[in-house]
Amino acid sequence: MDKQQQDQLKREAATKAAMLVENNSVLGVGTGSTVAFFIDALGQRKAKEGLTLKHIVTTSNRSKKQLEGLGFKVDELADVDHVDLTIDGADRVDEALDGIKGGGGALTLEKNVAINSKKNIWIVDESKMVAHLGDFPLPVEVLPISCEQNFRKFAQEGLKPQWRMNGTERYVTHYGNYIIDLAVDPIPAPHGLAAYLDQTVGVVEHGLFLNVCDQVIIAHSDGTIETQER
Numbered sequence: 001m002d003k004q005q006q007d008q009l010k011r012e013a014a015t016k017a018a019m020l021v022e023n024n025s026v027l028g029v030g031t032g033s034t035v036a037f038f039i040d041a042l043g044q045r046k047a048k049e050g051l052t053l054k055h056i057v058t059t060s061n062r063s064k065k066q067l068e069g070l071g072f073k074v075d076e077l078a079d080v081d082h083v084d085l086t087i088d089g090a091d092r093v094d095e096a097l098d099g100i101k102g103g104g105g106a107l108t109l110e111k112n113v114a115i116n117s118k119k120n121i122w123i124v125d126e127s128k129m130v131a132h133l134g135d136f137p138l139p140v141e142v143l144p145i146s147c148e149q150n151f152r153k154f155a156q157e158g159l160k161p162q163w164r165m166n167g168t169e170r171y172v173t174h175y176g177n178y179i180i181d182l183a184v185d186p187i188p189a190p191h192g193l194a195a196y197l198d199q200t201v202g203v204v205e206h207g208l209f210l211n212v213c214d215q216v217i218i219a220h221s222d223g224t225i226e227t228q229e230r
């Protein structure tokens with residue numbers, strides 16, 4: 001699939017998701033190229049139908065800027081008492097609707113918004129769907145103070161760590177941390193790995209989103225749009 005075709009599929013899944021957003025609800029908006037199409041579609045609903053949202057929270061400055069450019073006011077997660085629905089992209093989604101996220105580096109805020117949302121919908125093109133999680137480096141956000149120890153430990157565990165880079169420098173997250181991408185593929189036991197990472201001191205967050213997604217909207221190259229529910 002070339003990029004143009006993939007973008008078209010992302011746009012279709014995103015447009016379908018935008019139709020599910022209810023007036024006067026509290027909306028979480030994720031990050032990434034698919035979400036950028038979703039924000040465009042939200043803007044169109046605002047212009048055509050006067051869609052109004054009680055609050056919008058987002059998971060990156062990129063999405064925030066795009067939303068504000070369309071006239072939406074964006075709040076901080078800490079300032080809202082609940083989120084009705086969050087729409088986000090994903091890097092890989094398996095048959096149980098568990099996923100890998102964080103390809104764009106926004107995994108910590110993405111997980112916090114997702115966990116605090118009543119419902120989570122992911123929008124993907126068919127290339128993101130896999131039988132088993134893997135096929136994409138698993139991002140792990142780590143504190144700078146103990147990142148070297150984390151990196152060595154991951155290497156000893158056979159998790160194939162690599163520093164996320166931004167040119168010649170280490171990539172720095174929104175919170176001033178680094179990302180170690182684990183090239184373990186396939187991930188043999190996602191729940192076991194998630195538990196290990198959750199218990200590792202110095203790990204701020206990781207990109208295994210398990211039991212988080214309620215519904216995935218998948219755009220297929222044959223023109224169909226499929227919805228799968230947990």
Ligand SMILES: O=C(CO)[C@H](O)[C@H](O)COP(=O)(O)O
Pocket residue numbers: 030031032033034035088089090091100101102103104105106107110
């Ligand atoms: O998790 C993410 C960012 O941290 C994105 O949702 C994920 O990387 C998908 O991005 P795209 O829609 O550009 O393929």
